[in-house]
Amino acid sequence: MDLHTAVYNAAHDGKLQLLQKLLAGRGREELDELLGEVAGGGTPLWPSKQAARSGVELVRVVRLTEAPRRSRLRTTRTNSTPLRAACFDSHLDVVRYLVGEHKADLEVANRHGHTCLMISCYKGHREIARYLLERGAQVNRRSAKGNTALHDCAESGSLEILQLLLGCHARMERDGYGMTPLLAASVTGHTNIVEYLIQEQPGHGHLSGAELPGEGSPQGARSGRSTPEEAEPHESCCPTSREAAVEALELLGATYVDKKRDLLGALKHWRRAMELRHQGGDYLPKPEPQQLVLAYDYSREVTTPEELEALITDPDEMRMQALLIRERILGPSHPDTSYYIRYRGAVYADSGNFERCIRLWKYALDMQQSNLEPLSPMTASSFLSFAELFSYVLQDRSAKGNLGMQLGFPDLMGVLSKGVREVERALQLPKEPGDSAQFTKAIAIILHLLYLLEKVECTPSQEHLKHQTVYRLLKCAPRGKNGFTPLHMAVDKETTNVGRYRVGIFPSLHVVRVLLDCGADPDSRDFDNNTPLHIAAQNNCPAIMDALIEAGAHMDATNAFKKTAYELLDAKLLAKSTVQPFNYVTLQCLAARALDRNKVPYKGFIPEELEAFIQLH
Template identity: 30%
Template structure:
């Protein structure tokens, strides 16, 4: 009994020591020692027990990790030398807001933690005691790379002197040099010690790209002096000059064109793109016109005008405008701000290419600007062009595509419902039929192929969710097409388009719901980041759309992954509606089909909150009654009936019905 009590007491003492150790490491300032009483209590234990205590973890961190982060050198020395702390034991380092763009938590070693925290004495102690110089974090980053990002020059110098690998990238390909572009002094040190000036990361960017992005002209010049390749293109096709144009880095732009030879065509393109950036990013009309005039002056040579290549076909989204080709045309445009904005978009699409991320961003931004000015048709034209580009470049499964589709369709639905006065040519904005059809075609063109791709493993939840959001957009577009179709030809076109879609029968990737399931649900709404402050317009359940789908052959008894039919969904409390259930029953929906939970619509239609007073027997066939009898008396039916009847019985078969 005494031995048992003594054992419990020892465990309690160890726990108390660990808790006090954690608290002192957290609370003591740099340069402090552990309290005498705590050290005395620890030293009463054997070295093996002390080691077990100090290597315990609380909230992801051991005491040594905390001491390294705070720069408590004497505590670090005590934990390692007197207690046998593991100098490679990882911990969780939370990146502070003022040093990284986004707050994040990384699993790192004590040396990595001390290096990023700028604690040189702790770094020196850990290295002297055998810490792995090139141990990586969960993102593949080494201690020297983290010190580079924080511009801790002395720590970088020490780690390099001790043999740290400065060319080892993280998992995204980022090197020490890429991490150091904010400091020309640090870059100079790395280059002198063998840093690869043209190393590329996962985006195919070099340190030169990042120096230009951050407007670091001193670092840019240094990298070029050490052989940086200014022709290297990122995965978006941006070399050094184009990056400077996109970022509006005028001093770097001037440095590049004064130190590097570029053809006249390239210089003209660069000035045009820089002018476009000033207009779109900074709303600086004066600088935009200035650079466009410089570009046009370069193009108008004694041998003739240098053409703008590639030649772009006029687009509806740009009101079929073409780029100015003479100085006179540019002068004439200066009185029309709207035309100047379109010119900027034309320039960006020609030089960057339609699929460039900056081109799509400018389309979305300019469209939003038009919406703020109540020029709704202009917004729809540009956003539809952005959607078209995203689908061509990626597919409807990508988040950016889904985001654009939701913004566009939500915008069209909102203003179709509200008929808000507009500054367009019409006094009131009215949704156009051709806009709904064009958007519908974009989203449904490869809908069947995309749904099949989602069946291939591994499956990614984000793509599954995006597909479902696109299907919701499509149901709203069907509604808009029916609302805006005025002529017989337009009505027939809607019939043809939706009939084809019903034959494909696309289903939600996460719930296996059909278009009809979506259209009978009040939960079928579109949310978009562009409209975060507004409540979505509720369209469904919508009688015209539901009846239209049923007339075209949509199956009223199709089941989702929980074996619920559209009638099950229609009889959910949030979908209370006097006409919906009778409509589905009229088109052959089975009122007695059970879902996985054994629930039948028949159980809901004549009770609160519906109280529809439906005569159940009018919608239960003799076959249904036979199935109930077979189920009740457990009459075997497999291989005893024709296949079609067997499937019918199986669908109705439930212990509930």
């Protein structure tokens, strides 16, 4: 272990005597180097949970006053700081020391735009939040996605911190998803926050009449005071409109259905929302849906108290109501909307109702592809879930025969087509897909779906549709890790490892043949100049090598290390192999290798097609 790592580990574990020994007698430049980043971007100045009991002593030991400021307040590669780490892990003494004695910047945000105040609110660290507010932290600062500390507080469920923020003139603003802190509390199921924020709904007083949790009731008039100790809890909060209160209660009820699994609790909140919609004879109507949705069994939202009370006899209908409410209020772009549709589908799958699951998941996938960026983690997760579900259903059908679910070609083909569409969307972006691992995974899932399609019967016209879709994939020339084409991936055993559960097994001769039939280039190269034949040889697959050679792959093509595929075959397989390279070497191939081996200048003297042929060898 090098000295740099030893210093970090000693600080991380709170071993103060060892840390003192490691740092003793070192100059300013050496201290600056030792207090710099280690793998992962942290520094020894980052207080850890293990070192919490050491507090300020830990920070003093690393000689903040002797080390240059660059080390004292260094940021990581994600732009986090020691102060933010102290806020995250609730080290109030360290926060006071860094801010009070070393003037640490409260407003340095990480790469997501989250400040120290935001993280202390999200983690529910009230005293740190109070201290930061006292020191002038910007209460209405926004993150990259538009949320404020009030949103973070609402999501964490800390009513006391919420009151501190409101007392410092925190504003009820919408984030990038259009969410207010009130809706954020509803989505996360923090009833105390929802109750507190809607209790002054104008003209109607407190909506339930029940005693609220927290530190007292609002005092009404603004006092003008801004410090958290002096401010009245509710003085800066604009009264909640009736419509906002209704939506908050309806969304809270949906959260009770899907997250808390409390149907009676959901009915209670929906009753209050219904009463408020009809209150004073001024009815607040729900917007009419553009169309009824098959995935929801063509359900529509209830609009009368009688319809609402009838839900108690139909729990499944209540669950559909929760999905309808969430989609109406949050909209299709909010991650929770598609997440809970997928969650409900998974519940149906667990009970054996695969058809209902597939309908819901397809609806969620359409929603994600229409509203999220290409290859978003949620969309990628949906594709993988489909592949795993289809694999399970096909195995289940094989075990049960006619008693199992009859998974058909349209189910698989529909998702395969959407997968190819996702790759096309990603490649249409102005720049290359940023996450190569995610892009590789998307191609791998498509190959797994192709693998599964072999297991279902299809008509000649369906077979033609499958080939058209694969041709679309090949036409956009996607490249995965190390420049792998889909054909490279089809002959690579690593393609098998796409998720937690096994779907297809690779290398796959069937998938290779489908790709070749649709025009995949058997001599395509990865970044190491390997052809699919090289990868097949590395994975010891003579049968697949035969198929590639029959499709025109050059047996004597060399990679960046001047190796042919034949030379990469395992010695035992080589002895048994029926592949004889000389049977596939032409006089043209020998001439190309001779030119390259003897370093004969040819560029510019021969046609470009011949140059490419020589470079292949």
